[in-house]
Amino acid sequence: MTNKIDVTMRYETRPDRPPRIAVISDIHANLPALQAVLQRIEELKVDQVYCLGDIVGYGGHPNECVTILREKKVPCVLGNHDQAALGELDITNFNAVAKQAIRWTQNELSKENQDFLRSRPMEISLEDVFLVHASPRNPEEWNYILSIPDAHLNFEHFKERICCIGHSHQPFIIENRDGKLMCPEEPQIEIQEQYRYLVNVGSVGQPRDHNPESCFALYDRNTKRLELVRVPYDIDAAQSRILEQGLPEVLATRLTYGS
Ligand code: ZN
Numbered sequence: 001m002t003n004k005i006d007v008t009m010r011y012e013t014r015p016d017r018p019p020r021i022a023v024i025s026d027i028h029a030n031l032p033a034l035q036a037v038l039q040r041i042e043e044l045k046v047d048q049v050y051c052l053g054d055i056v057g058y059g060g061h062p063n064e065c066v067t068i069l070r071e072k073k074v075p076c077v078l079g080n081h082d083q084a085a086l087g088e089l090d091i092t093n094f095n096a097v098a099k100q101a102i103r104w105t106q107n108e109l110s111k112e113n114q115d116f117l118r119s120r121p122m123e124i125s126l127e128d129v130f131l132v133h134a135s136p137r138n139p140e141e142w143n144y145i146l147s148i149p150d151a152h153l154n155f156e157h158f159k160e161r162i163c164c165i166g167h168s169h170q171p172f173i174i175e176n177r178d179g180k181l182m183c184p185e186e187p188q189i190e191i192q193e194q195y196r197y198l199v200n201v202g203s204v205g206q207p208r209d210h211n212p213e214s215c216f217a218l219y220d221r222n223t224k225r226l227e228l229v230r231v232p233y234d235i236d237a238a239q240s241r242i243l244e245q246g247l248p249e250v251l252a253t254r255l256t257y258g259s
Contacts, residue, residue, distance in 0.1 A: 025166025029059030030205025053079025171202030
């Protein structure tokens, strides 16, 4: 296989730590959702946006979504669907509709957008925040973190105060108080200097927590406030595009339910 992805590549920490950052993930080629989220991010006066990967797969606008993030120079890590869309991941374990969407995406992606995805790093370290698609423990194995024991195993695999992940499309905040893990009920918390955090930022383009609204994380380094933000978007438009492109109907209907 040519153009192997460099798993060790990291972005340099910006000398000016931007005060307000947004972390988005799992766009899955849903352009109306990405546009709604980026608009909200602008309204919130965010200084820097980061993306945790899976820009493509499932949805009907792969090129449009990659182009927007590429042109805006949004630092993005690689997701498993991005890797699959490059033909660089064995998709035997993908379900039938995911496989069908990946094959369609492989034919759709422009050379420029393929090159952009191929050059994504597996992780980005921002000094206080660590960014990875699936898990800090084994980024390239695409393991899911779905339980407190899963989370426990991962805290020793990043050194930053906060680790942001995506992958499961199910947002959560886990606070590590000296080895004791808690899940705050509220979608916003104040980051405490003595604790560490694992945050699933949810999904922009295919939420699976029974809330169909897009989700992303907002972190303000000055106020120390971290929040999971929900944004409604034009679901009908995303569904029409999926059906027009001949993609499986279930990929459209699930967006209604956030499932
Ligand atoms: Zn995903």
